[in-house]
Amino acid sequence: MYVNMKYILDAANRDNYAVMAINCINMEMARAAIEAAEEEHSPIIVQFGVGQMAKMAHPSEMVPMIKAMAQRANVPVCLNLDHGPSFEAEVDAIKWGFSNVMIDASSLPYKENVRRSRMVVDMAHANGISVEAELGHVGQAADGDGRTADMYTNVEQAVEFVKATGVDALAVAIGTAHGKYPEGFVPKLDFQRLAELKAALKMPLVLHGGSGSGEENIRKAVAGGINKINVCTDAFHAAEKAIKAKWEAEPNTDYLGICMVAEKAVKEFVRDYIRLIGSNNRYTFDAADNGSKE
Ligand code: 13P
DSSP: OBOOHHHHHHHHHHHTOOEEEEEOOSHHHHHHHHHHHHHHTOOEEEEEEHHHHHHTOOHHHHHHHHHHHHHHOSSOEEEEEEEEOSHHHHHHHHHHTOSEEEEOOTTSOHHHHHHHHHHHHHHHHTTTOEEEEEESOOOBGGGTTTSSGGGSOOHHHHHHHHHHHOOSEEEEOSSOOBSOOOTTOOOOOOHHHHHHHHHHHOSOEEEOOOTTSOHHHHHHHHHTTEEEEEEOHHHHHHHHHHHHHHHHHOTTOOHHHHHHHHHHHHHHHHHHHHHHHTOTTSOOOOTTSOOOOO
């Protein structure tokens, strides 16, 4: 069933678990993610951003394909625009058929972040589409971001922000960063701040930069109130590792064989992640009556 993100995250918030949001740049990744979710009876969020659209995943091809897979699936599937940079990008995404949009104005001054997020909420909600915004700023692991509290989400400001914008989910900065950390580095998350944010907001919270965070941090983040975890780098890495291993073991493996190996590796990675963050066995729809409205 194809649903908006509010449908998925309100349930996760109520029942204290998190849902994986995986960046999918092609059909094989999206299919792997959705099939793993179905086998685990878990909701799933498929997402991609404008950079990935430009390089790999044009929405005119990806959106109808993912929607078709979602409508056939017997678990809730959302398609999210990751890090939408502008109002125009959000309008386009909604026209293409995404069921959630993220507006990321987190590197702009607070007032401008409120103004842009509010505009997107008004437009998206009028179309039945839910919205994620970001306050504080989750930067890049390669730049050493996330290690000091200067970009972390301020609790009082977050309460004001949610009230002023009406967003459905809030991405918070508590110590993670996007991309690959230096070898051996495990981020230190501010769980005290997360507890305060959850107590004050009581709404779905999102963790960006899930890759390389370590299982213990991820488990604690879910226990502390994170309901959506964004994962990109680790999913690519799972595919890369499997491809390298296959070619080392069987150098004559052809393109078809390599595509299949990559898809299987992503599927196994998603399955394990779903179990780690506790979204398995949350939906038990009969496949013949999948509850889809479309
Ligand atoms: P990672 O690549 O660090 O998993 O970050 C993904 C992300 O947060 C996408 O918004």
